[in-house]
Amino acid sequence: MPVRSARIAPCWLVNKPASQSPAELAAVEAHICVTCGTQFAPSAAPPKECAICTDPRQFVGFDGQQWTTLQELRRAHRNTLRQEEAGLYSIHTEPHFAIGQRAFLLQTRQGNLLWDCVALLDEATIQAIRDLGGIAAIAISHPHYYTTMAEWSATFGDAPIFLHRADSRWVVRPQAHVRFWTGDCLPLPGGLMLVHTPGHFDGFQVLHWPAGADGKGALLSGDQPQVCMDTHWVSFMYSYPNYMPLGRRTVEDILARLEPYSFDRIYGAFPRRTIYRNAKEAVRRSAERFLNALGGSAPVVTTSAQRTSEGAE
Ligand SMILES: [Zn+2]
Numbered sequence: 001m002p003v004r005s006a007r008i009a010p011c012w013l014v015n016k017p018a019s020q021s022p023a024e025l026a027a028v029e030a031h032i033c034v035t036c037g038t039q040f041a042p043s044a045a046p047p048k049e050c051a052i053c054t055d056p057r058q059f060v061g062f063d064g065q066q067w068t069t070l071q072e073l074r075r076a077h078r079n080t081l082r083q084e085e086a087g088l089y090s091i092h093t094e095p096h097f098a099i100g101q102r103a104f105l106l107q108t109r110q111g112n113l114l115w116d117c118v119a120l121l122d123e124a125t126i127q128a129i130r131d132l133g134g135i136a137a138i139a140i141s142h143p144h145y146y147t148t149m150a151e152w153s154a155t156f157g158d159a160p161i162f163l164h165r166a167d168s169r170w171v172v173r174p175q176a177h178v179r180f181w182t183g184d185c186l187p188l189p190g191g192l193m194l195v196h197t198p199g200h201f202d203g204f205q206v207l208h209w210p211a212g213a214d215g216k217g218a219l220l221s222g223d224q225p226q227v228c229m230d231t232h233w234v235s236f237m238y239s240y241p242n243y244m245p246l247g248r249r250t251v252e253d254i255l256a257r258l259e260p261y262s263f264d265r266i267y268g269a270f271p272r273r274t275i276y277r278n279a280k281e282a283v284r285r286s287a288e289r290f291l292n293a294l295g296g297s298a299p300v301v302t303t304s305a306q307r308t309s310e311g312a313e
């Protein structure tokens with residue numbers, strides 16, 4: 001498919017408008033949805049509802065809408081940083097909070113990128129990330145992981161946040177440093193590339209890291225393709241918690257948009273959901289299985305011998 005270039009030039013740190021300092025941000029109460037981890041603009045009372053959770057892709061918890069704050073979250077939760085490979089660290093909150101995704105710190109010679117985000121940002125995390133070189137820019141696959149991106153940006157020098165413009169309506173805490181982009185791909189410093197793959201959300205983006213997986217290339221995919229519990233496979237859903245699949249045309253479009261990029265590994269949204277080898281083939285094979293199922297055919301069955309030769313560690 002033809003690739004349209006993005007309409008804005010990427011840059012890490014230019015034209016930074018003034019914003020609240022981390023101390024000012026910490027002093028105000030910005031409510032965080034307990035079910036999805038999204039932080040809203042500061043307000044005296046909590047919002048009436050969470051726009052992310054009342055969307056058909058998400059859900060309001062069994063006990064109704066619940067709110068917390070970053071200050072409360074810091075009391076009982078911690079982040080774990082784990083080196084996934086040279087230059088890549090995952091960041092995950094324990095005990096489980098909200099959706100439970102991991103974020104990643106990706107180191108490049110031209111600055112570090114935070115890929116996806118988690119709601120908890122505390123002193124230990126800030127120090128650990130500073131020791132690894134800080135954060136020059138942020139990019140987030142889709143609104144389920146926007147969480148406290150405003151806090152992360154403010155803490156790390158007003159780092160720009162690269163989001164696809166098609167998802168601009170989901171930014172519920174207005175933020176001066178969001179750089180909305182349009183088009184099919186956006187090159188970032190360090191050889192990284194954001195690729196627009198609409199489906200789970202209209203503005204869904206994945207991150208291609210050519211130097212990952214020992215130079216064979218890695219894809220950081222968030223929720224799409226979603227690395228399954230059987231880490232030889234991925235899936236493509238409009239809603240994961242509500243089991244709503246994407247349609248044939250959308251899945252075929254996602255495959256076509258990923259086709260120009262080489263990758264041997266996929267880091268999915270959740271801890272240990274990584275396809276270590278032959279990931280591009282796993283995406284192709286998974287799409288075929290998925291589309292067969294949509295068409296009413298029986299699922300493809302693979303033997304354990306086939307499975308062990310194909311991917312996960
Ligand atoms: Zn929510």
Ligand SMILES: [Zn+2]
Pocket residue numbers: 142144200223
């Ligand atoms: Zn999602």
